[in-house]
Amino acid sequence: MLNSTQKLNSKMFDADVEQVPIRKGFGEGLLAAGQADPKIVGLCADLTESTQMHLFKNKYPERFVQVGVAEQNLAGVASGMAAMGKIPFLSSYAMFSPGRNWEQIRTTICYNNVNVKIVGSHAGISVGPDGGTHQAIEDIAITRVIPRMTVISPCDSVEAKKATLAIAKIIGPVYLRLARDKTPIITTDETPFEIGKAQIVWQGGRASGSGEEIEIVRAHVGIIATGALVHKAIVAARDLVAEGIMVTVMNLATIKPLDVAAVTELADNTGAIVTVEEHQIAGGMGSAVAECLAQKHPVPIEFIGVTDQFGQSGTPSELVEHYGMGVSHIKTAVKKVLARKK
Amino acid sequence: MDDITDKKIGFLQNKANEIRQSIIEMLLEAGSGHTAGPLGMADVFSALYFHILHHDPKRPDWVERDRVILSNGHICPVLYATMAHAGYFPIEELKTLRKFGSRLQGHPHREWLPMLETSSGPLGEGLSQAVGMALADRIDSGRSSSRNFFVMMSDGEMDEGLNYEAMMLAGKERLHNIIAIVDRNNIQIDGFTEDIMPLENFYAKWQSFNWHVQEIDGHSFDQIIGAVAEAKTIFDQPSVIIARTIPGKGVAEFERKFEWHGKPPNKEEAVMALTELRTLGGKIKSEHQ
Numbered sequence: 139m140l141n142s143t144q145k146l147n148s149k150m151f152d153a154d155v156e157q158v159p160i161r162k163g164f165g166e167g168l169l170a171a172g173q174a175d176p177k178i179v180g181l182c183a184d185l186t187e188s189t190q191m192h193l194f195k196n197k198y199p200e201r202f203v204q205v206g207v208a209e210q211n212l213a214g215v216a217s218g219m220a221a222m223g224k225i226p227f228l229s230s231y232a233m234f235s236p237g238r239n240w241e242q243i244r245t246t247i248c249y250n251n252v253n254v255k256i257v258g259s260h261a262g263i264s265v266g267p268d269g270g271t272h273q274a275i276e277d278i279a280i281t282r283v284i285p286r287m288t289v290i291s292p293c294d295s296v297e298a299k300k301a302t303l304a305i306a307k308i309i310g311p312v313y314l315r316l317a318r319d320k321t322p323i324i325t326t327d328e329t330p331f332e333i334g335k336a337q338i339v340w341q342g343g344r345a346s347g348s349g350e351e352i353e354i355v356r357a358h359v360g361i362i363a364t365g366a367l368v369h370k371a372i373v374a375a376r377d378l379v380a381e382g383i384m385v386t387v388m389n390l391a392t393i394k395p396l397d398v399a400a401v402t403e404l405a406d407n408t409g410a411i412v413t414v415e416e417h418q419i420a421g422g423m424g425s426a427v428a429e430c431l432a433q434k435h436p437v438p439i440e441f442i443g444v445t446d447q448f449g450q451s452g453t454p455s456e457l458v459e460h461y462g463m464g465v466s467h468i469k470t471a472v473k474k475v476l477a478r479k480k
Numbered sequence: 481m482d483d484i485t486d487k488k489i490g491f492l493q494n495k496a497n498e499i500r501q502s503i504i505e506m507l508l509e510a511g512s513g514h515t516a517g518p519l520g521m522a523d524v525f526s527a528l529y530f531h532i533l534h535h536d537p538k539r540p541d542w543v544e545r546d547r548v549i550l551s552n553g554h555i556c557p558v559l560y561a562t563m564a565h566a567g568y569f570p571i572e573e574l575k576t577l578r579k580f581g582s583r584l585q586g587h588p589h590r591e592w593l594p595m596l597e598t599s600s601g602p603l604g605e606g607l608s609q610a611v612g613m614a615l616a617d618r619i620d621s622g623r624s625s626s627r628n629f630f631v632m633m634s635d636g637e638m639d640e641g642l643n644y645e646a647m648m649l650a651g652k653e654r655l656h657n658i659i660a661i662v663d664r665n666n667i668q669i670d671g672f673t674e675d676i677m678p679l680e681n682f683y684a685k686w687q688s689f690n691w692h693v694q695e696i697d698g699h700s701f702d703q704i705i706g707a708v709a710e711a712k713t714i715f716d717q718p719s720v721i722i723a724r725t726i727p728g729k730g731v732a733e734f735e736r737k738f739e740w741h742g743k744p745p746n747k748e749e750a751v752m753a754l755t756e757l758r759t760l761g762g763k764i765k766s767e768h769q
Contacts, residue, residue, distance in 0.1 A: 179619070203615055211608050211645035218612020221598065224619070226612075241602055242642070246609055250590055250599050 140372075141338050145328040150369065151376065157320035160366060161259045163295035164316055165190025167302025168227055172198055178306060179219055181205060181228040183212045189229035189259040189316075209234045213242035213256075220252035225306060232258025232274035236281050236313060248284045248311050255305050256281075257314045261291075262416035263444065263461055264319040264366060264454035273449035279421025281313040282394045288333065289394040291315040291415075291423070293368035294324045297391060300331040308333060315365065317416070319454040322369045324389075336397040339368065340375045342384035343407065357386040358479075359472045360404040363414035364390045364423045367442070367463060371414045374468035385472055393423045398430055405435045410475040412440045414468055416458070419443040438478035440471040488531070489701045490768025495565060496526035497761040500730045502561035502574050504753045507744035510578040513586065516727035516740040517634065518558035520665050520698070524723055525562040527704040528630065537567035540595035546627060547597045547613055551606020552634040552663070553587040554742070559596075559632075560584050568595055604640025606631050607660060611646050614655040623656070628712070631660040636668030639677045644689070650718040651690030658718040659711045660691075663698065665727040667738035686720045698723030731756055 140146050149155055172178045172194050180194045181203045195202040203219075205212050209230055216226035228235065236243050236256055247254045261274045282289045288310065292298040298316060305312040324339065325331075342357025363371035368389045375385040388404055390397070405411055411431065413424030424441040431437060444461050458464055499522045507513045528548065529535070535545045550559050557577065564571045569583075576582035583593045587601030598609050610631040617625050637643070650658055664682065666673050673679055686693045692714045696703040704723070711719035727741070728734030731753040734745075745753055 179616070201619060205645070205649055208645035208648070210642040211611075211649060214605050214608025214642065214646065215612035215615065215649065217598075218609035218614075219616040220612075221609065222613050222616035222620070224616045242605060242608070245599065245602050246605055 139341055141341050144330070144337055144339055145326050146339060147323050147326050150322055150324050150372070155322045157322050158295040159318060160292055160295050160298045160321050161190045161316040161318065163292065163298030164257060164259070164302050164314065165193045167299035169193040169197060170299070171303050171306035172201065175225065175306060177223060178225045178227065179203065181212055181216050181226055183207055183209050183230045183235065185230055185259070189231075189257065191227075191229045209239040210242045213239040214246050216254045217246035217250060217252050220254050221250070225253055225255070227255045227257055229257040229259060231272060232261035232277045232315060233272055236277055237274055240280055244284050248286045251286060251310065253309050253311070255312045255314060257316065259316040260318040261315045262317050262366060263449045263457045263463070264317055264416060266319060266454045266457065267451050269451040270449040275416065275418050275444050275449065276421070277313070277315060278393060278415070278417050278423055279425070282426060283421070286311055287394065288312040288392070289315070290333065290392050291365040292391050293365060293389050294321055296323060296325045296327065296329070297331060301391065304331060304333050317366045319366070321366045324369055324372070331391070334392045334395050334397055336392070336400040337389045338386060339389045340372045340385070340387035342375060342386040355384070357384040357408050359383065359385045359410045359412060359476055360408035361385055361387045361412045361414060361468065361472070362390050362401065362404065362423070362427055363387060364393060365416055367414045367416055370463070370465050371468055374465045374472065377465065378469060378472060383472060383476065390423060393426055396426050396430055398434065401427055401430050402434045405431050405437045410438050410479045412442060412468065412471045412475055414442040414463070416463060417443050419445060438475050440475040442468055442471055484702065484705055487768060490764060492526050492530055492701050493764045494761065494768070495530050496522045497730070497757055497764060499526060499558065499561045499565055501754055501757050501761070502564065502571065503557045504731075504745060504750050504757065506557055506561065506574040506577045508747065508750040509575045511744060513557060513578060513744050514554045514742050515734060515744055516667065516737070517552065517555035517663060517665065518561075519731060519734065520725040520727045520729045521555055521558050521632070521663050522730065523699045523701065524661060524663070524704055524725075525558050527701055529562045529566045531705060532708050533630075537563070540568060544627065547610070547629045549597050549606045549610045549613070549629065549631045550588060550600055551631055552603060552637050553600030555634070555663075556584075556588045559588065563595070603637035604642045606633060607643055607646035607650070610658055611650045611653070611655060614650070614658050615653060617657070618655070625657055627657060629658045631658065632663070633660055634663045635665065635673050635679055635682070638662070638679055647686065647689040647691065654716045655718045656715050659708060660718070660720040662720060662722050663725055664722050665725045667727050667741055669738070669741050671738055682722060690717055692717040692719045693722065694719070695722040695724065698725035699729060730760065
């Protein structure tokens with residue numbers, strides 16, 4: 139069942155659930171953050187509306203820098219502005235930033251340890267018809283590997299807004315990963331958000347009775363999901379109830395620093411994990427979870443993600459199905475990991 | 481242009497000579513590092529730190545200071561030596577260059593030595609950061625800001641495409657208080673720049689990006705100081721000073737040889753170099769005293 143303490147959107151399973159692009163929350167969040175703090179500046183590489191930075195640009199044109207189609211410069215200029223005390227948010231498509239400008243991000247931002255927020259929109263395969271060149275499915279790997287970088291991947295537009303406001307208040311480099319396509323709204327304004335804290339959004343286990351008679355039934359499997367696929371993970375968990383399989387679903391918005399305590403606790407409670415992300419399996423969020431659990435609490439893990447391939451043109455849903463990240467694939471992975479459990 | 485006395489020039493020449501001696505000593509001690517570029521730029525660095533810059537070595541975080549952004553980080557021996565001679569840190573510390581735990585990392589790292597404006601090493605990134613600094617400064621201080629952003633660059637690193645992205649933006653934004661000084665010494669690791677990747681017409685390249693361009697003898701203090709003074713009078717364009725220098729300048733054996741780009745002198749070569757530099761230093765002192 140949905141975790142009531144998280145105050146999630148009760149209509150998330152409705153056929154007409156509200157769907158909003160995750161990047162929209164960033165645009166609204168940046169505008170609000172910019173209102174609260176005049177040190178915030180925006181930089182964009184010719185994708186201002188597409189990355190939703192236009193809201194900020196229109197309100198604060200004197201604090202906006204248009205660098206043209208030049209992502210390496212985007213990173214370097216942001217670093218220089220941060221050195222002078224600004225809080226730069228730079229945005230482009232994830233494929234180009236942090237894709238094209240990875241070394242500039244490493245050297246001028248992270249090595250220099252300056253306060254720059256890198257916002258990569260259009261991450262994942264669900265970019266759709268633009269095709270494989272524009273589908274960033276390596277960005278989590280290349281950002282989380284850089285020392286000092288915080289990596290955040292919100293599950294919906296509402297969470298993206300909160301994440302944008304939150305990263306404006308912490309000092310240090312951050313990568314915020316956004317998706318292009320409309321995504322079902324899972325969270326509400328009341329849902330808590332804290333950088334570095336994972337959330338249980340669907341509880342597979344349950345407790346009944348009271349006092350000394352309390353009976354605890356543990357979930358059979360834990361799913362750890364991030365980004366736009368969190369909704370599919372919850373749908374899969376709900377479907378599996380009918381088959382008698384109890385699944386707990388965690389929304390892991392902050393991939394780095396990893397919420398080691400929560401991930402380990404979930405592995406301890408369930409004994410089997412499935413990770414779900416719109417990213418290459420190699421190096422992504424699932425890898426981060428595996429690195430943690432291999433040391434802290436080894437359990438069987440199945441990974442949902444792209445299997446060492448490039449994307450292609452298609453509708454987002456066609457692509458998610460084709461590359462094995464749909465609800466049915468998640469359910470199959472749950473059964474597979476369950477079978478591996480001793 | 482600034483009026484500059486012979487006595488002042490003698491002082492700057494002497495500082496450059498001391499900086500060159502320190503460069504040889506620190507490279508010998510380090511056992512690795514770059515020789516030609518640092519020696520070639522000693523005059524420009526001397527002019528900057530002992531005459532041109534608004535700075536205070538005792539208050540490296542003074543907000544009104546001019547910024548020096550070293551883009552070609554591998555010539556850091558000249559930056560470290562100049563900063564030490566200017567009083568930023570003890571000259572004795574120069575001998576820790578490239579050693580484990582030293583603040584003087586093989587390529588500059590601002591975290592280890594916070595008085596640096598940036599970290600560098602990977603080429604072609606300094607101008608981009610300076611553009612960001614100048615843009616931030618303009619938000620805070622407007623277009624009449626008197627703070628200057630000196631970007632020290634090399635001709636070899638102009639192969640990097642990022643420079644041209646930064647040049648375009650600086651030209652578009654008319655960042656008048658950026659003054660780039662390019663070490664035009666015609667060498668890079670693999671050979672002469674015009675063989676590896678021709679840069680000419682270098683003057684026209686900058687000009688076409690809407691920069692104010694000057695070309696000078698990078699060993700003439702009159703010309704270095706005059707060019708910076710002229711750059712400061714330009715209001716609606718960023719400035720570049722193409723400083724023609726002799727790589728390895730000051731040590732005849734090292735001069736103009738690209739082989740000396742990336743290696744340090746051995747003991748014997750260092751003794752020879754120091755003897756030559758000390759003799760020259762004596763001459764400078766007797767001429768100007």
